[in-house]
Amino acid sequence: MMKHDSNTSVSDSWRDDRDLYSGLIRMHILHHACEEPVFGLGMAEELSRHGYRISPGTLYPLLHGLEKKGYLRSEEIRNGKSLRKLYRATPLGRKVLKSARKKVWELFGELMERE
DSSP states (O other), X not given: OOOOOXXXXXXXXXXXTHHHHHHHHXXXXXXXXXXXXXXXXXXXXXXXXXXXXXXXXXXXXXXXHHHHTTSEEEEEEEETTEEEEEEEEOHHHHHHHHHHHHHHHHHHHHHHHTO
């Protein structure tokens, strides 16, 4: 088990424990994409509110990976002169998130038993 001293910031912890948090970030993305269309910068801002500092070089491959697995579908929307890629959850993405919620709830229960 990796321990962090009190001088370790959340962003340092994120870099150290990236593999552990990447699954949580994927679930965050999928959750929000089920509620409404999401885009990269908006998701980065939402994730930062939860303590995740994620670079575009990390976030966009996660979005593309979720799309490749069929959990998200994207479309480009013109916003003035720029294009924005919006991601929406697919029926498969919604089904996977529903299943993941059950597993997260079970884990949450076990984690809180030990507190």
